[in-house]
Amino acid sequence: MLRGLDIRDMLIIDRLELDFQPGLNVLTGETGAGKSILLDSLGFVLGWRGRADLVREGAEQGEVTAIFELPEGHPAHRVLEEAGLPVGDELLLRRINSRDGRKTAWINDRRASGQVLRSLSETLVELHGQHDDRGLLNPRGHRAILDEFAGVSGLKAELREAWRARSGAEKKLDAARAALAAAAKEEEYLRHSVEELDKLDPQPGEEADLDSRRRLMQGAERLREDVSRAHQALGNEGAEGPMCDAMRWLEKASEALEGHLDAPIAALSRALAELDEAADGVVRCLEALDFDPLELEATEERLFAIRALARKHDVAPDALAELASDLRGRLEAIDGGAGEIARLEAALREADEVYAGLAARLSETRRAAAARLDSAVEAELAPLKMERARFVTEVSPAEPGPEGRDEVSFTVATNPGAPSGPLAKIASGGELSRFLLALKVCLAGDDSQVTMIFDEIDRGVGGATADAVGRRLARLAEGGQVLVVTHSPQVAARASHHWQVAKRVEGEATLSTVLALSPEARVDELARMISGDAITEEARAAARKLIDAG
Structure with missing residues (x-):
């Protein structure tokens, strides 16, 4: 207020x-x-x-x-x-x-x-x-006015929710259809790629492991030659043979030299033991460096295959497994797309039925309320000296939306048999005022x-x-x-x-x-309105009579 x-x-x-x-x-x-x-x-x-x-x-x-x-x-x-x-x-x-x-x-x-x-x-x-174009003369607001008169706020809330559900179902269906159409265009590529990736089955981190193993095997071939030479140098034909000969010679001579060779013989014995331990370690190393040349070939072949596939799809080698999963999902979407679309179509039909039922109820309620409003307005028009005028609330079909499937407009005919039309175009100034007042009283x-x-x-x-x-x-x-x-x-x-x-x-x-x-001044103002500038006692009496009648 x-x-x-x-x-x-x-x-x-x-x-x-x-x-x-x-x-x-x-x-x-x-x-x-x-x-x-x-x-x-x-x-x-x-x-x-x-x-x-x-x-x-x-x-x-x-x-x-x-x-x-x-x-x-x-x-x-x-x-x-x-x-x-x-x-x-x-x-x-x-x-x-x-x-x-x-x-x-x-x-x-x-x-x-x-x-x-x-x-x-x-x-x-x-x-x-x-000249009211903000309120009752604006046709865009007539539906809301009728709905307020009909008291359908609860039903409209249900309808708006049903429209949102229907719109959501329609968007999901459209998106699924578009996705399926796009995927179908590359189905052959997807099937070939998934088959290729599944056959190779690359794993995250595998490329680095293969590269490390390959370098190790490539280096082992060169290192084994050096270790083999060392093994020969330590063996019977190398250091071990002369040292064993020296040991025999010294042991034979020590009997005659009465202990003078005991210390050299002991040192040489220790050296032979160390030499034997070294040779044993070299043998174990040679065994470790021993590999199947076919393994190197197989390792290189798989490494190069993974790298080639990564280049083909323009991704890192470690991303191939994720790529395979993504492509497989897109392919599954194609294979299961028809079923998903059928499910979404059923959901849209169900949402359509809910919306259509509520919209039909609202339309029926609006038409019933329109008839009541027309009768109420015409009842108000009679005391306003417009008993021959007709007021009609037209409810016509419109494009479905969150407010229903109806278009509402207030039309009038000022005389029997005269064509009806919009309030602002048919009624004269005074008639329009009375139509508006009658309508507002009813609303x-x-x-x-x-x-x-x-x-x-x-x-x-x-x-x-x-x-x-x-x-x-x-x-x-x-x-x-x-x-x-x-x-x-x-x-x-x-x-x-x-x-x-x-x-x-x-x-x-x-x-x-x-x-x-004040009450007295009000009498004079009404008297002025009745008689003009000259306020007479008769005009004051008429003013008091009007006030008392109110």
Whole structure:
């Protein structure tokens, strides 16, 4: 609910503070007094796109502040949370328009964009009038209006979830078909590659092991020649033979030399033992260096085969096993693709059936609600002197989507037998106002959280019709807040709170003022609206009668 509006230096308003109340708030005044400026200023602080020249002549900038009361669960809370702005039971909007056209906005004392203001405004205010293209005259919103009247929020939530499930199933099927088609193009390549890789069966780290073994065997051939020469040098034909001869000779001579050769014989014995140990080690080494030449050939053949396959697929040798697994998976996808696609097609059919069932229920509910709405609107049109007019809510097929398979439009025919058409094109100014009011009265329900503004919606009507308009506006204001700009005394008489917009001249400047009217002043304002500039006692009596009738 709009609680306060503070306007500074906007057009012909220098400073104005208004405290609005629940119920029906009426603004009246002579033409040109500034009533439309109040709406322009409110639209400015709400981020609406409007006239650019709003700053008062001689001022550097214009400023508008609006204060809204937000009950618990108000839709504005969600907008504030998504924008990262403070949330509370009061909303403070402030916007400045500088002389050079720059606009700056604050929401709860935080800088904010015009887009956030406009998103908030959709939860705070509804503007209705003869040029209302934001509300009931906009065909794009008719389906949502009918759905609100029908009370199908739960069913629509189910339908949106079913649409998401159906869309997800369709995307999975499309992706599977595309993957299968792409894989099928390379099936021959995949089968040959997998067969080749499986036959070789390379393992991670195998290439390095083979290379190391190959180098060892290649080196062993050269080393064995040197070790064999050493073995010969140590053997009977080498060092061992002469040393054994020397041992025999010394042992034979030692008998005659009475111990002089004992030490050399002992040393030579030790040397022979060491020599024998060395020769034994050399023999073991030769055995270790002994290999089958065919093994080297087989090792080289496998090593070169792994490296060639790695070059062919442009991967590292150690990645061949992973490549084989990947190619095998793609091949399995082709082999099992038909079955997977059949499963996904069945899932899509099931999702389609769920969606179609919910969409059909919603369509049926919408058509039933459309009939009830048409009857309710036509019942409201009779007191508004439009009993011959017809209001028809058309529900027609549309492309399936998250909101169902229906297109909704409000059409009217102002006279029996006349062709029906869109509200804005068929009805005249006064007729359009009454259609809008009748429709809004029928749709009223959860709008207590929204401030409704009617800008001269009673134009072109008077007498009993204007009285019927006033009664319906008062009914709309019950439990909520309605602001009405009017020239009709019958409408103004229904007000819970009445403001008079007037002009005053200070020097060479014309300024606008707004006064909250006391009961006595209100009688005079209604009398002025009845009789014109000259307020007579008869006009005052008529004004009191209108007020008492309310």
